[in-house]
Amino acid sequence: MTVDAARDPSPAARPARPAIVDADIHNTWPEPAALDSYLPERWRRLRARLGERLHPGAQYPRLNPAAARTDAWPPDGGLPGSNLDLMRDQLLDRWSIEHGILNPLLEAGELLNLEYGAAFARAVNDWQVAEWLEPEPRLRASITVPYEDAPLAVAEIERRGGDRRFVQVLLASRTLEPLGRRRYWPMYAAAEAADLPIGIHFGGAGGFPTTAAGLPSFYFEEHAGMATVFQDQLTSLVFEGVFERFPRLRVVLIEGGFAWLLPLMWRLDRTWGMLREELPHVTRPPSDTIRERVFLTTQPIEEPPQPQLLARLLDRMDMDAHLLFATDYPHWDFDAPDRALPGVLGGARRDRLLRGNARALYRFG
Amino acid sequence: MRQHVLGPIDEFPPGSRRIVELEGRSIGVFNVDGRLYALRNRCPHQGAPLCLGPVAPLVTAPCPGSYVAERAEVIRCPWHGWEFQLSDGRSWVDPEGTRVRAYPVEVRGGQVLIQMR
């Protein structure tokens, strides 16, 4: 169909609104070759021949092309999220984003060739600096790392730690082992030393079936089921004593939703109470630790049958200082800053969610 | 009831979609195989530009694994994929409770006319 206007035609004349921090934006390249100039020759050649070899994960047709809003394709033909001008137009300017945190989902951690993964991660981070952070002062970035190899990941964290435009270390939610396991501890040590949170984002592939019951058939299951992965990862971090071992470490769970957290806290407290003999290193009730160290982005926002149930949930969850608004631009499950949070949430709470909590966590002045 | 002239019918050929501004509202006007539709260009879910989404026959299934393309055309919101019938703006999953305004549109004397309330 011919379309007169490729984008929402009523953008510009909007009243100024309070600034927002967007805790989850997905930048990507217009096409894969755009990363080549940041890769050493050896890897460029290998990449051209063999591409990216990953754990197979699971493959589904996903609601929309590139799993993106269908109105987010740039006119230059690149992928959604690859064009900074369009990102400014559709997101940063449109919604008065004062700071946006880039989480590129470029799979460095999933690459089976670990040495290549390290080179790839370094290239992604160099690309982020050159093409996103330098030209756009509102943006911040997450450090992409080859997280399945701790020394290589630590090297990349230490390389970037001095550049405070990198505000966290980025992992994917499905990993080779549960993220509380010791193989990941050196990475947590490095992040803690650099005063960087660990961000764990929806997705990834660790080489096993994506659920404890094998591989689901539909993207519906994969998408809705990612909450179970976040539950398992948080359980691992808590029961392995990661938060005791790294007393200043903070973790951000990104794009997992959050309504599942309250019942999980009840569950973890109960199991800990029954099986404390197995967990002597877990010295506090899990819910206490979670309320202190774990942060979550709001997207995809929960949509209970009545909006006041969301307010009631937040009251009971007692994580008001730990929830971070995110849009997930340009993906299809995007949350619009002016519509996603129901009005019933109230002014002070909305203010914390939309900007206050992220400013504090990521230390924006 | 107010009527607006949108233009000659050959500016709205089959397969076309145009976004127009009328009375401060953004409206999508569609010609699907000769049938004209007009919907408010705003999804009731989170305010997405609904009329920029893909238009296709509604897919139903008599049983798992069977896919039937119905004659009814729906537009899918470009963001979260909610489906709305072009003919009356009703959502597929909640036809009574969730709908978008549909405007009567017709051709008279070679001109496309839309009715607004």
Next chain:
Amino acid sequence: MVRRVIDCVVHAEVASVEQLVPHMPPHWQAVVSETGFRGPYVATQPAGAPTVCAPRFARPDGVIEGSEPGHITRVLDRWSADVGILCCDYAVDGIRNPDAAAALASAVNDWVVETWLPADERFRASLVLPIAQPEAAAAEIDRLGRHPRVVQALLPVRSAAPYGDRRYLPVFAAADRAGIAVGLRFGGNPGNPPTGTGWPSYFAEEHAGMPAVFQTQLLSLIAEGVFERFAELRLALLGSGFGWLPAFVWRLDKEWRGMRREIPWVRRAPSATIADRVRIALQPIDVPATELGAVLDELPVDDLLMFCTDHPRWQFDADDDALPAAIPEPVRARIAGPVARDFYRLS
């Protein structure tokens, strides 16, 4: 004490393979004695874990609590229960030899039918299945599913593929033919890791992580249209808890509104299907007492929960905590018996 209680989960524990040998065909009796096969040696829970048998029920004489009908009779007496639904966690699903798994499953079911059911008229049975072989599992349901005191087919919640996967259709078809419920139970040994992200270090993670597997299975059964294919299917969740259900249902409905096109045979919101077809055993009560009212309020249907003791599993310390007073009436009275009576079609 509330009258007309139904205890919808009590465990018949296989103490050793010797109990099953008399119920095996000669070939498998010979295999047991010639190979020293002791049955599955990996179970869902470590045998000595306090969660398997609450410390106050542990017997000092080495006898496994729940291994004899008299143990469960005493539980039903204590609770004035009209009915006790036996569930057996014997891990045949972990046996790779398809014929051994089928033989063991049949032996367990025959052991229950022949030695447990006659011991107490209140007992009802659930079928253990060689679920790794769906056709064999269906055959076992066809064999025993119409027994008047068999009320459900048990599926371990951890499986090789999600139960909505079309390979399992024969199992649901057989349950449908027999007119029995399907119960997903805590546990399972399919060979996959117990999480979608690898092998956890601690049993505590598996214990706390089991609800996530129930969620995965519900997602699958709904997405694959199993409830549409089998309009009479009744699904019980046994050992899942329920505190997680409201948030889960909100999410499913939200996803369905946008993703319906991928699974167009799902014509109703998932919350409606769950309200109509799914019931949940009360233990574990994974909700603090102060939160019970709010959670019950948010469940998709009032008649969701079915009382059980889950004996001898460690789920509560004092009897008063098994069916807490914090649950408001009249829901509490329905949980005690009527919901299970309706669900399992008990007279």
